[in-house]
Amino acid sequence: MNTFIKYQIIIIWGGIASIVFLLWLIGYEIAINYSFNGVVEHVSYDIQHTPTVSIKGLKYNLDYSHWGHYQDSIEVGDSMIKKSGETYIKLIKRNKRYPVSFPQK
Numbered sequence: 001m002n003t004f005i006k007y008q009i010i011i012i013w014g015g016i017a018s019i020v021f022l023l024w025l026i027g028y029e030i031a032i033n034y035s036f037n038g039v040v041e042h043v044s045y046d047i048q049h050t051p052t053v054s055i056k057g058l059k060y061n062l063d064y065s066h067w068g069h070y071q072d073s074i075e076v077g078d079s080m081i082k083k084s085g086e087t088y089i090k091l092i093k094r095n096k097r098y099p100v101s102f103p104q105k
Contacts, residue, residue, distance in 0.1 A: 027063075034060055035084035043074050055080060062089070 042054035050063045051074050074080070077094035 031061075031063070032087060033084050034082055036060060037081045038079065040074060040076055040078045040080060043076060053080065 036055045036058070038055040040053050040055060041057070044052050046052070050061070052059055052061045053074060054060075074091065075094065079092040079094070081090040081092075082088075
């Protein structure tokens, strides 16, 4: 009976780990396929300083781990460019002439 309980616990934890991995993979695929090019109309930050931006009326949650280096640097009026399938975002500040990419190329 002890052997059955050990395997049952391993199966349960393995199932939980598989579900967490699948959810992470789905979130990654959604984020990597974001495509936008426009001016930031609205930006908000959660408690972990993860930005959610609105560009052309669509909201994008930028919580992918490679994009977490914003440190509250996105503002309304900035321009952002991201192509589908790429892992970096070009941020062009409204009062500067040079772009900033996340992560750095």
